Amino acid sequence: MKRREFVRRVGRTALGAGALSLGFSAGCGRRPIRNWVWVHGGRERSGDEWRLRFAKIREAGIGAVLVSGGDLDTLAGAAHAEGLQFHRWIWTLNRSGDQWVKENHPEWFTVSRNGDSTLEKPPYVGYYQWLCPTRRPVRAYLRRVVDEIASDPSVDGVHLDYVRHSDVILPIGLWEKYGLVQDREHPEFDFCYCEVCRDTFRSRTGTDPLELPDPTTDVAWREFRWEGVTQLVGELADAVHGRNKTISAAVFPTPTLARTLVRQAWEQWPLDAVFPMLYHEFYRESVAWIGSAAAEGIAALPPSRPLYAGLFVPSLPPAELAEAVRVARDGGAAGVALFEMDGLTDEHLARFAAAARNG
Numbered sequence: 001m002k003r004r005e006f007v008r009r010v011g012r013t014a015l016g017a018g019a020l021s022l023g024f025s026a027g028c029g030r031r032p033i034r035n036w037v038w039v040h041g042g043r044e045r046s047g048d049e050w051r052l053r054f055a056k057i058r059e060a061g062i063g064a065v066l067v068s069g070g071d072l073d074t075l076a077g078a079a080h081a082e083g084l085q086f087h088r089w090i091w092t093l094n095r096s097g098d099q100w101v102k103e104n105h106p107e108w109f110t111v112s113r114n115g116d117s118t119l120e121k122p123p124y125v126g127y128y129q130w131l132c133p134t135r136r137p138v139r140a141y142l143r144r145v146v147d148e149i150a151s152d153p154s155v156d157g158v159h160l161d162y163v164r165h166s167d168v169i170l171p172i173g174l175w176e177k178y179g180l181v182q183d184r185e186h187p188e189f190d191f192c193y194c195e196v197c198r199d200t201f202r203s204r205t206g207t208d209p210l211e212l213p214d215p216t217t218d219v220a221w222r223e224f225r226w227e228g229v230t231q232l233v234g235e236l237a238d239a240v241h242g243r244n245k246t247i248s249a250a251v252f253p254t255p256t257l258a259r260t261l262v263r264q265a266w267e268q269w270p271l272d273a274v275f276p277m278l279y280h281e282f283y284r285e286s287v288a289w290i291g292s293a294a295a296e297g298i299a300a301l302p303p304s305r306p307l308y309a310g311l312f313v314p315s316l317p318p319a320e321l322a323e324a325v326r327v328a329r330d331g332g333a334a335g336v337a338l339f340e341m342d343g344l345t346d347e348h349l350a351r352f353a354a355a356a357r358n359g
């Protein structure tokens with residue numbers, strides 16, 4: 001182990017308790033949360049049925065749920081009754097489900113290098129409709145969205161998803177599915193060339209990004225879009241922290257991949273935890289890659305910031321899930337997050353519980 005890495009690991013151990021008490025320990029005297037699960041809350045279930053599901057995952061060693069949709073009171077009540085933390089999982093810049101924005105602010109949506117809005121011509125799939133993080137009214141609007149969620153006493157934290165640009169390059173494992181070869185940034189997948197972005201960049205550098213000799217290789221233009229997302233996250237973190245709640249995000253696997261594929265510079269974000277989606281098959285990688293990718297993220301993050309390895313259950317039969325938990329921990333992850341609860345079989349949970357206990 002290199003000295004720097006060793007110091008970093010020791011530092012993490014020493015800092016762990018203090019950092020985690022910010023919100024990720026489930027109460028006085030209890031162990032910090034190590035494992036999480038994403039939950040699609042929109043499924044038709046009664047409070048008792050949710051409680052039964054949550055009891056099973058708690059028994060397997062999971063301490064918190066990241067829940068999208070569904071009835072907040074029912075879901076949060078069931079989670080808390082089973083001793084789980086309840087975090088609200090939301091779509092952030094992808095607002096395909098936000099009718100109000102679509103009807104009232106079509107100009108807020110990102111624009112491709114070809115001049116097409118994601119509202120009118122979404123790339124790849126119909127729901128790829130993205131807001132532009134450069135625009136101040138967009139930031140103010142999303143700030144209100146997260147503030148309202150965080151203001152609810154039953155919510156322990158806000159978990160951001162889709163806090164990025166549309167994929168300028170898809171993970172390599174998806175190229176075939178979409179019939180694409182994305183060995184460079186193609187104009188129809190390259191965003192945001194909206195008027196506000198063009199004006200802001202021009203006032204800063206003197207150049208309209210559409211007039212750059214090659215926008216795909218211009219460092220300042222690339223950084224401009226990383227910064228837009230980073231500044232938005234900073235404002236959302238302020239709002240959530242103002243409510244004394246925690247904020248985290250699901251992000252692309254490594255800092256390098258995240259910057260290259262979706263313009264996320266997540267190691268710079270002022271979050272309480274990050275959840276890189278280490279979905280190895282999307283990148284044609286092995287289970288062992290989960291550990292090396294986690295280590296890459298940890299090396300880039302401030303030492304006090306926990307990283308939880310996001311695991312894609314459909315790619316992991318039970319024995320491999322247990323292996324993924326081990327390699328993630330060996331890579332330095334504080335724990336794992338499983339996508340998603342309903343994909344977990346009893347055998348998955350049994351193998352997971354054994355691996356989690358031995359960690």
Ligand SMILES: [Zn+2]
Nearest residue numbers: 132192194197
């Ligand atoms: Zn824009």
